[in-house]
Amino acid sequence: MSQRQVLQVFEQYQKARTQFVQMVAELATRPQNIETLQNAGVMSLLRPLLLDVVPTIQQTAALALGRLANYNDELAEAVVKGDILPQLVYSLAEQNRFYKKAAAFVLRAVGKHSPQLAQAIIDCGALDTLVICLEDFDPGVKEAAAWALGYIARHNAELSQAVVDAGAVPLLVLCIQEPEIALRRIAASALSDISKHSPELAQTVVDAGATAHLAQMILNPDAKLKRQILSALSQIAKHSIDLAEMVVEAEIFPVVLTCLKDKDEYVKKNASTLIREIAKHTPELSQLIVNAGGVAAVIDCIGSCKGNIRLPGIMMLGYVAAHSANLAMVVIISKGVPQLSVCLSEEPEDHIKAAGAWALGQIGKHTPEHARAVAVTNTLPVLLSLYMSTESSEDLQVKSKKAIKSILQKCTYLPALEPFLYDAPPNILKHVIGQFSKVLFPWIFRDTSAEGGQLSTTY
Amino acid sequence: MGKNGTRRAEAMATLARLQARSTILEHQYYFRNSVVDVFRKKENDAAVKIQSWFRGCQVRAYIRYLHRVAIIIQKWWRSYLGRQHYQLIVKLAYYTMKMNLYNAMAVRIQKRWRGYKVRKYCFNYYYLKEYLRAVSEANDAIREALDEFADMQEREEKKATLEREEKKRDYQARKMHYLLSTKQIPGIYNSPFRKDPDPWELRLQKAKPLTRQRPRVTQEHSVSLSDWLACRSARSFPQSEVLPPIDRKQCQGPFRDITEVLEQRYRPLEPTLRVAEPINELKEAREEFRRQEWMRNVNDKMFLPFSSYHKNKKYIPSMHSSSKYGPDSYGCQHFRDENPKKWICDKDFQTVLPSFDLFSKYGKSYSKAGQIV
Numbered sequence: 001m002s003q004r005q006v007l008q009v010f011e012q013y014q015k016a017r018t019q020f021v022q023m024v025a026e027l028a029t030r031p032q033n034i035e036t037l038q039n040a041g042v043m044s045l046l047r048p049l050l051l052d053v054v055p056t057i058q059q060t061a062a063l064a065l066g067r068l069a070n071y072n073d074e075l076a077e078a079v080v081k082g083d084i085l086p087q088l089v090y091s092l093a094e095q096n097r098f099y100k101k102a103a104a105f106v107l108r109a110v111g112k113h114s115p116q117l118a119q120a121i122i123d124c125g126a127l128d129t130l131v132i133c134l135e136d137f138d139p140g141v142k143e144a145a146a147w148a149l150g151y152i153a154r155h156n157a158e159l160s161q162a163v164v165d166a167g168a169v170p171l172l173v174l175c176i177q178e179p180e181i182a183l184r185r186i187a188a189s190a191l192s193d194i195s196k197h198s199p200e201l202a203q204t205v206v207d208a209g210a211t212a213h214l215a216q217m218i219l220n221p222d223a224k225l226k227r228q229i230l231s232a233l234s235q236i237a238k239h240s241i242d243l244a245e246m247v248v249e250a251e252i253f254p255v256v257l258t259c260l261k262d263k264d265e266y267v268k269k270n271a272s273t274l275i276r277e278i279a280k281h282t283p284e285l286s287q288l289i290v291n292a293g294g295v296a297a298v299i300d301c302i303g304s305c306k307g308n309i310r311l312p313g314i315m316m317l318g319y320v321a322a323h324s325a326n327l328a329m330v331v332i333i334s335k336g337v338p339q340l341s342v343c344l345s346e347e348p349e350d351h352i353k354a355a356g357a358w359a360l361g362q363i364g365k366h367t368p369e370h371a372r373a374v375a376v377t378n379t380l381p382v383l384l385s386l387y388m389s390t391e392s393s394e395d396l397q398v399k400s401k402k403a404i405k406s407i408l409q410k411c412t413y414l415p416a417l418e419p420f421l422y423d424a425p426p427n428i429l430k431h432v433i434g435q436f437s438k439v440l441f442p443w444i445f446r447d448t449s450a451e452g453g454q455l456s457t458t459y
Numbered sequence: 460m461g462k463n464g465t466r467r468a469e470a471m472a473t474l475a476r477l478q479a480r481s482t483i484l485e486h487q488y489y490f491r492n493s494v495v496d497v498f499r500k501k502e503n504d505a506a507v508k509i510q511s512w513f514r515g516c517q518v519r520a521y522i523r524y525l526h527r528v529a530i531i532i533q534k535w536w537r538s539y540l541g542r543q544h545y546q547l548i549v550k551l552a553y554y555t556m557k558m559n560l561y562n563a564m565a566v567r568i569q570k571r572w573r574g575y576k577v578r579k580y581c582f583n584y585y586y587l588k589e590y591l592r593a594v595s596e597a598n599d600a601i602r603e604a605l606d607e608f609a610d611m612q613e614r615e616e617k618k619a620t621l622e623r624e625e626k627k628r629d630y631q632a633r634k635m636h637y638l639l640s641t642k643q644i645p646g647i648y649n650s651p652f653r654k655d656p657d658p659w660e661l662r663l664q665k666a667k668p669l670t671r672q673r674p675r676v677t678q679e680h681s682v683s684l685s686d687w688l689a690c691r692s693a694r695s696f697p698q699s700e701v702l703p704p705i706d707r708k709q710c711q712g713p714f715r716d717i718t719e720v721l722e723q724r725y726r727p728l729e730p731t732l733r734v735a736e737p738i739n740e741l742k743e744a745r746e747e748f749r750r751q752e753w754m755r756n757v758n759d760k761m762f763l764p765f766s767s768y769h770k771n772k773k774y775i776p777s778m779h780s781s782s783k784y785g786p787d788s789y790g791c792q793h794f795r796d797e798n799p800k801k802w803i804c805d806k807d808f809q810t811v812l813p814s815f816d817l818f819s820k821y822g823k824s825y826s827k828a829g830q831i832v
Contacts, residue, residue, distance in 0.1 A: 254601065257601060257605060258605065258608050260605070261605045261606075261608055261609045261612075263612070290594060291594070291597065292597075292601075293597045293598050293600065293601030293602075294601075295594075295598065296597075296598030296599070296601050296602050297601055297602070297605055300602060300605065326587060326590070329587075329591060330591065330594050333591055333594070333595050334594070334595065334598050
């Protein structure tokens, strides 16, 4: 009888612990409760529960800790200061998959706030265990580990380098090939975060053979996966010409152009970012994109979206046109200039207008033909008004002034220059008058020329 | 001293005479001089005038002469200078004419050469035009292809939503199967006041009634028969984690012993041989064997027997059964025709050799027939 009573006491205690931990985990999902929980000292109560005998209590306690640390960085710092991390790391190696998932969640929640916290995670040796988790059979564990690694590598180049040194990249490339969509998404996002900091890191990712797999998965119908893949490829391609060429060699064109027609806005944005990063390096790469019909696709994409989604597309047109006069002519014949002038007039944000003005300047600056094509669409008065208006930001004013100057210096289309005579400020007016003189002088001298019908050569 | 004195007296007399006349003399002298003077002046003036005129003419003539001579000298000198100058001018003009000719010829050559060079090596205008045309064609093609792709995606999405709706409606019809109208009682969708029944009525007629959904148990990959009975579903006998205490008092009443009941309840299944083996057991055994062999192989390529080593000739079909339009369908398609569209499923018939249960009841039946006493 007394034995039964003793056992009952233990049962009650276990029930109480389970209930407490489950309630805390549930309360931690709502942000308004977390302040109260923090003031009630939940951290110090949860810490011994991590070492509990019953596995479910351990897992739920880890889950609750993760949710708390996820909320803000003070709690994350409290987790670090409370020496919870070494215990988590130690038990990550041994426990079952639910615990591994919860522990990896805690590490991710702590590491996402700031570089110092991520450094603290690395200091307690979590990287090796996380990499071991990446080799686990359960896809949920792999996903949690990859997510944690991605958040750690996001902050700066040293942390990324530490993640790469722990040998995470080949395993992430293997994770990308797994059948589960969520795991692929997270692995792609982690690779994108690793390769965005420096060319050496991007080179490491490419050496692990990631580009071929990433390029194959562009055809996948899932929108969020496509977002991450395109973002990863653009982070790789942005650093140098060799990396961009390697991305192109993975045969992304013309498949990437279908992503420009996707329904999801961010897929379109990331696809145009990728094309921009490739186009900006050399004229040959721009030529490749042009030959694959990329310019038309990007122009259509610009026409179909609004706001910040358009920005990479506009910049891509500017980069392509900047390389050479032929490429600028290609942009003109693909009907890019009317689209850019529409962007310039209807976008409310200043930085997008500045990008549009810059792109138009790059198109029109090469020869009188180009300047004429830009002037015919009546964009010059719009640019002038942007330059003159006091509400435009300084960046917008500088860019529109440069654009006007470069277009005007080549423009010989007089009907477009005439409005400038009336309302341009003096520093622009002098260019306008210079252009008028260039156009009209030969006319004058044709009628009053010397006897031999020759033009005086010095005027 | 007489002579002197006379003379002196004469002189004194003359002097006195002269003195007496002197005043008149003075006047007369003065008047005569003055008249003469006037004439003299007049005549002098006249003479001067004549002389000056004449001298003037003389000098003028002389000057004219000098002018003539100077003009001749200057003329000659200037013509000499002019001829020199003219020669210089001619030389210069000739020189400029030659230079202009050379320049014009050089301009022609340079014009041709520069045009050729730019067109051939730097910038081929026709090539650029052609390239731009090709690029715009490629752009149009890409735009068309992308539009088609977007259309296709939309169509697929629409189809998927329609299918989902259809499935939902089907499921609902299956759930509401009891609302079907019978001969006696018209259902709600088959009201007698309507001309023809509601489409839901037809759907309900076509639908199969829904069986109650059993909660799906997530099983491991190989489910063998023997652990079928150890089911953990809630409807079976509940199993608590805590074992019941050992010395619990027996419940009052005609209840059987709990251990016996549990033993009987949880007795493991003893299936017959025929049931215990899967129907394609032979095939699975072969696969297992093949897998074991493959595990043990060092190299995947099998050794080929040497007897077939020389048999590497390509098979040449006979002329009667082959034609240049492909293989003849005389033997295969016309004698035994296959129509894949009529097939119910894509798997072929399996050869199944079930086991027989001759010995399954051995030692398990109640009768003692055949037992050795």
